[in-house]
Amino acid sequence: xxxxxxxxxxxxxxxxxxxxxxxxxxxxxxxxxxxxxxxxxxxxxxxxxxxxxxxxxxxxxxxxxxxxxxxxxxxxxxxxxxxxxxxxxxxxxxxxxxxxxxxxxxxxxxxxxxxxxxxxxxxxxxxxxxxxxxxxxxxxxxxxxxxxxxxxxxxxxxxxxxxxxxxxxxxxxxxxxxxxxxxxxxxxxxxxxxxxxxxxxxxxxxxxxxxxxxxxxxxxxxxxxxxxxxxxxxxxxxxxxxxxxxxxxxxxxxxxxxxxxxxxxxxxxxxxxxxxxxxxxxxxxxxxxxxxxxxxxxxxxxxxxxxxxxxxxxxxxxxxxxxxxxxxxxxxxxxxxxxx
Amino acid sequence: xxxxxxxxxxxxxxxxxxxxxxxxxxxxxxxxxxxxxxxxxxxxxxxxxxxxxxxxxxxxxxxxxxxxxxxxxxxxxxxxxxxxxxxxxxxxxxxxxxxxxxxxxxxxxxxxxxxxxxxxxxxxxxxxxxxxxxxxxxxxxxxxxxxxxxxxxxxxxxxxxxxxxxxxxxxxxxxxxxxxxxxxxxxxxxxxxxxxxxxxxxxxxxxxxxxxxxxxxxxxxxxxxxxxxxxxxxxxxxxxxxxxxxxxxxxxxxxxxxxxxxxxxxxxxxxxxxxxxxxxxxxxxxxxxxxxxxxxxxxxxxxxxxxxxxxxxxxxxxxxxxxxxxxxxxxxxxxxxxxx
Numbered sequence: 001x002x003x004x005x006x007x008x009x010x011x012x013x014x015x016x017x018x019x020x021x022x023x024x025x026x027x028x029x030x031x032x033x034x035x036x037x038x039x040x041x042x043x044x045x046x047x048x049x050x051x052x053x054x055x056x057x058x059x060x061x062x063x064x065x066x067x068x069x070x071x072x073x074x075x076x077x078x079x080x081x082x083x084x085x086x087x088x089x090x091x092x093x094x095x096x097x098x099x100x101x102x103x104x105x106x107x108x109x110x111x112x113x114x115x116x117x118x119x120x121x122x123x124x125x126x127x128x129x130x131x132x133x134x135x136x137x138x139x140x141x142x143x144x145x146x147x148x149x150x151x152x153x154x155x156x157x158x159x160x161x162x163x164x165x166x167x168x169x170x171x172x173x174x175x176x177x178x179x180x181x182x183x184x185x186x187x188x189x190x191x192x193x194x195x196x197x198x199x200x201x202x203x204x205x206x207x208x209x210x211x212x213x214x215x216x217x218x219x220x221x222x223x224x225x226x227x228x229x230x231x232x233x234x235x236x237x238x239x240x241x242x243x244x245x246x247x248x249x250x251x252x253x254x255x256x257x258x259x260x261x262x263x264x265x266x267x268x269x270x271x272x273x274x275x276x277x278x279x280x281x282x283x284x285x286x287x288x289x290x291x292x293x294x295x296x297x298x299x300x301x302x303x304x305x306x307x308x309x310x311x312x313x314x315x316x317x318x319x320x321x322x323x324x325x326x327x328x329x330x331x332x333x334x335x336x337x338x339x340x
Numbered sequence: 341x342x343x344x345x346x347x348x349x350x351x352x353x354x355x356x357x358x359x360x361x362x363x364x365x366x367x368x369x370x371x372x373x374x375x376x377x378x379x380x381x382x383x384x385x386x387x388x389x390x391x392x393x394x395x396x397x398x399x400x401x402x403x404x405x406x407x408x409x410x411x412x413x414x415x416x417x418x419x420x421x422x423x424x425x426x427x428x429x430x431x432x433x434x435x436x437x438x439x440x441x442x443x444x445x446x447x448x449x450x451x452x453x454x455x456x457x458x459x460x461x462x463x464x465x466x467x468x469x470x471x472x473x474x475x476x477x478x479x480x481x482x483x484x485x486x487x488x489x490x491x492x493x494x495x496x497x498x499x500x501x502x503x504x505x506x507x508x509x510x511x512x513x514x515x516x517x518x519x520x521x522x523x524x525x526x527x528x529x530x531x532x533x534x535x536x537x538x539x540x541x542x543x544x545x546x547x548x549x550x551x552x553x554x555x556x557x558x559x560x561x562x563x564x565x566x567x568x569x570x571x572x573x574x575x576x577x578x579x580x581x582x583x584x585x586x587x588x589x590x591x592x593x594x595x596x597x598x599x600x601x602x603x604x605x606x607x608x609x610x611x612x613x614x615x616x617x618x619x620x621x622x623x624x625x626x627x628x629x630x631x632x633x634x635x636x637x638x639x640x641x642x643x644x645x646x647x648x649x650x651x652x653x654x655x656x657x658x659x660x661x662x663x664x665x666x667x668x669x670x671x672x673x674x675x676x677x678x679x680x
Contacts (some may be wrong), residue, residue: 041396042502045581046432046435046436046502046503046504047400047431047432047435047438047564047565047566048398048399048400048431048434048493048495048500049398049399049400049430049498050396050397050398050435051396051397051398051399052397052406053393053395053397056381056390056391056392056393057390057391057392057393057397057494058388058390059388059389059391059441059443059476059477059494060387060389060443060477061443061444061445061478061479061490061492062445062479063445063446063447063479063481063488063490065447065481065482065483065488066484067484068447068481068482068484069481074654089388091388092387092388094387095386095387095388095389097388101399103399103400103401103492104401105401105402105403105490105561106403107403107405107408107488136399137399137400137401138401139401139402139403139410139490141403141405141408142405142408143405143408143486144405144406144407144408144485144486145484145485145486146483146484146485146486148403148405148447148488149405150401150445150479150490152399152401152443152492153388154397154399155388159439160382160388160390162382162386163386163387164386171624175397178476212536224387225387226387228498241385241386251588316614
């Protein structure tokens, strides 16, 4: 991980960045992190990090760009940094993997480098500490404008849970309550401040790493995905990958209690970025775990539908939804990102 | 690797991106890649990739931002994509690691998504094919302006070569000829076009993956770094990490033959982004390999200095250099990036 020269050697706005110095700040915030550090044979400071893994590597990368994924008027940069790491780690949760390392690339307008790096750094390191993982590498460069954060998360697991394993007769479950994040965005988009609770759902998402591992340890899990596109969108990904039809019972969907409008169900079904888990289990496998799950993790585990023969998604009770006609054309709600 | 919704659900410029579709294009360009694909247990398309490694994981990440690392008037987007992957992989070469997977995050102004993704994609996939490795993941999102590419490269090796192993009495060697990339940048910065040869050095760098593996197989290598900051800057990193003084003999430095100006040596010593290898070997270990190396790889392997007691860098013959006073304050040439 060497430094590369910028091509703008004569531009003052870039010269504030010295090699390694700024990332030292983030690393210093992580001194208390002892999470799985035995897996890091060589951390930041050389050309690349060296890691020892006991199981197959699970890896994902996630790009967050100012004015695309967040607005400064909505969240603090500390929250932006925290959120970028957590939402990337959520993809590992969806595979029931354990994060063992994080690499963070940052581009910041160098006129604002001092304050912004320190705010982003606090959020990034708090997320890494919460995940009990390690910062193993990074890159810091100037930006011509927008603040940019790319997070790569490395994890491992012996048994990754894929999207492809849903079988006819299986049950569909979700963790937590849905729609909070989209509710906050809708409030901001309408020019009002969301309730502090809804704001928190957007600003400080939690990757369900421990929940995913617990549930795959005690339950019989066939497929899993994290809710980034929204329940209907992500269930559609599961259905397509598994070649089945997923039936969601609208009335069973756990709507965030702070959503009070007529379209609360629509937001819970279609709103993205809840980062809860959507789980396909064998019939009856999760029922005995519901109380223990709630006790352990303080969020509900809810049976919301079933896997049947066919393809795609069916939402039972859909006709009651305000704006139901949008359900079948929800492209404008989802997937302005494309991951592979 | 799920999609995340953008917060700008009502903005037309984002709606052109569907889930997974665009990255399918890059993947389609890689159909002929059969490099180490047995290591990819699960490729793009699920929440994360799953890989099997035989040796410790080597990992590095690298962010390329338009108008910071490249200008559109200098290079094509195909070259930008190729260069972003190759320069990231160069860090693996410096550890003598073998690349086993690449993750690419892209942000593109969605008004230009169709043409730009296809140009970037050709360059990205050509680099991945040249490296005989695999695209295992990625993220595609809208950009509010600049084109942004983050590349994470995964590799493995049983014996990573660090920066810390230089010992008193060791020899300093470099692959290739130096200064070509900085020569091209200097031409552009002066408003003239560089020679096609110099332009190629900047636009199509080659990560010395095979060279690094060959040389560590046959030579006794104590430390290594890739030349991204420039010879003096990177040798300084080696000296600092190893706690030694590195003496470079100016007259031995292989200057790029297309550099004809009086300051050719200065450019070769201080100019960044050559992506050649700077190698510290035990005394006499590389001498018998010089001819074979040249035959195999069609670039020279040159002894340019020695490791002695002390700390820092000394360039013998420095007083002859035009602009020698800059040597000791070369900060404006290097390290507008900070990697860790």
